[in-house]
Structure formats: structure tokens, C-alpha cells
Amino acid sequence: MPDPAPVPRPWQTATVVATRPETARARTIRLALDGPSGHLAGQHYVVRLTAPDGYTASRSYSVASPPDDSNEIELTIERLEDGEVSTFLHDDLEVGDTIEVRGPIGGFFVWRADTPALLVGGGSGLVPLMAMLRLARGPARGDRSDLVRLVTSVRSPDDLLYAAELEGHEVTTVFTRQAPPDDRRGAGRIAAADLASALLPDATAFVCGSAGFADHVTGLLRNLEVPVERIRVERFGPSA
């Protein structure tokens, strides 16, 4: 059992201080909270929107920014065409606006930069893993990038979140549909070989993506003899 996570704090009003596009379908919003977030890498916040008649809609979004002492967090939101919250956050939310948030939440899918970790993300499943990679690169805990390897899987270069930060030796990017011309691996579904070369001794695997992706990767990790108790999974989206 992991260390118990702190009880999430009550709803608070957060102010949008910056936004930036990550890809054509993903946007990062930076929020100022009423105090330090205190989040761990891998945790999420719930965002709540309230209409004039009191109708509310809430969704959970992973924190992309690493733990630090600041009062600000970054959430990266994938735009889902039929998602009433994600479309609002993409199309209507502006710097200076306020939204309600609650968190940080989650005590199992967290990494404290103290043990070897293999991070495996599919699509926007990269978001909580990015908080872990950023934590590993410092400065909060010093440079712990020797402890972490990231394998991220996306359809094409246009879908890659945080591309500028995925150049390091600790990162492998797998393109499933369309690879860049200079990519020697070529396009194809993530395979055991992609994971084997990134699997540090005694690493705990953190797998985040769709249910189909998570099950596929879990199967690959089991074939690589990673014990079940060292595989932590966060799934999202509809099941296959």
C-alpha cells in the first residue's frame, strides 16, 4: 500500500494566468491557486464549471507541472469534440478568467523521484508522466533523470505534446501511424523492444493512456517479467 495521500482541499477559485497550445487538439492552462499546490507528480485536479442557472460540470485533469513551492499548476487538456468541459476550456476560457478546482487528488499513481521508474504514456496519457519527468530533471529534487525513462506513444509528430522537452536520452518516442522521415524505427504499435531498452533494474512502471493502450502495455510488461505489483496504471476514455 502506498503512503496515504493527503485529503484534497475544498473547492477553491483559481485564476487563469496563462494558456498555450501544445498541439492542434491540446492546450495547457496555467492556474494561480490560493496557496501552494502541494501536489505530487502524477496527481490530478478536478475542474468545475458552473452555469448561470447553477448547472455544473466537472472533469478530472492531470497536473503537468512538477511539484514545486509555487502557487501555480499547469493542466493540459485534450479537446474532445463532444466534451462540454474540454471544449469550453479550449474555446472560451481566457487569461484572467476564474474556474473552480479541487485537489490534488490521487495517492497511487504518484512518483516521488526516489525509485527507478519506467513511464509509458499513450496520447494525452503523457500528461501526468510529464510531471514525473520534469520532477526528475530538477530542480526541486536535484537532477534525478538517471532514475527515469519515458516511452511515449503518439499517432504522428503533430500529436506529440511537449515536443521540445522530449529530446533527452531518457525519452523514447514511438509513432504509431506516421513517423518522421528520419525515424529509424518507423511507425508501428508500441512493442516489447521499445520497453525493454528503457526498463531500468527494479523499475516501477507507470502506464497511462486509454484502456486498450494500458492493457496492451501491461501485457508487454508482464512478458518482460515486470511483477504485477510494480505496474501502476491510470486509464481514461471509453473502453474498447
Added chain:
Amino acid sequence: MANFTRGFIGRGKATRDERLPPGQYDARDDWPVLNAEATPSIDTATWTFAIEGEVDQPRTWTWDEIHSLAASTYAGDIHCVTTWSKLGVTFSGVSVDTLLDLAPPSASATHVMAFSSTGYSTNLPLDDVRGGKAWVVWEYEGAPLPVAHGGPARLLVPHLYFWKSAKWVAGLRLMDHDEPGFWEQNGYHDRGDPWLEQRYQGD
């Protein structure tokens, strides 16, 4: 008081179903899969379900034995704390009442810990799993329960948030006190009533 979001109208409300508790949306044909652990592979040849702890006589059922008990079906709604609900679904299996009739709780029992073969656990007041409120189910919409959704068998406590309906359930441990299960240790509510939005500890 309500803290309105500039410009938010909420397009989901026009079609909002009154069966949806506050803060929930209708997942319709989707059934999101959420679990913290790797999906296990469980052989029904060795599957068992136990009732143990604060009981007069512990009992264990095999797959065949539990199927020989009176069948029971739930038709209604389910609600996940991550804000999706599924409306009008059907699960079949056996009522927990039937199991508790065969392994009666001691007078001291007040709570249960549902436990799974994966190590997952979740705590519930005893009164939330008896009186026609809880099932051990192995069919969804007339077909075997998919492993991703807890098959071969899961607990079903549909009046509470769905993390209480432990996937891959292996038994109930009767207790004379309450103690937190897996998600409850991680900040989630001990009871989890969706109509009261008891999502997190302190709600």
C-alpha cells in the same frame, strides 16, 4: 455559494436525465475502465468467494457453488466518482443477502471490507450490502462480465459510487469497526453516496 464560470452555459443540461446525480454525466454507450492495478487473469476453475471475519461460520463458494444459488438481477444505474454514469444497465449474479443468509454476520458486525484477488479493497457499512442493495455479479447485459470490468465476478453496490463495487471480488470480511480500503486511504470518502456527492474524505 455558486461561483459562476464566465461564458459557461453547459450544453449537457438540455438533455440532462433526472436519473443523474449532481456532477455526473451520461456516458451512454461508453463504459470507461478505471482501475489502479493491472487487469488480472482469473480462472473460474480456481475462483472462490469467501465471507469471513465477524461471522458465526465462515463460508467459501466455488464458481459452480455460487452459480447454484438463487439468481438475482439488478436493472438500473451506476455512477462512477470520476463523473460518468451509465443509465439503465443490467447485471446478474447473486444477491449478497443470499450469501449472508448462508454465512450470517455476528451481532458485533457493523462494516465489511470487500477484497479482490488483486489486493484491492473497499470498505462499506454492513447495511449498504444487505436489504437488496448489493450483488456479486458475473453477467452484464446477459453476457459474461468482461475481465476489464471485473470479470469473472465483481461486487455490485449500485447506490454508491462505483469504486465500492470491487472488481475481481474474492470475498467480504465482516468487521466490528470501520477501516479504510484502498481508495479510501487515498482520500476518497468512506461511504460514497453519489446523491450526496460524497466523493472525498470530508465531503
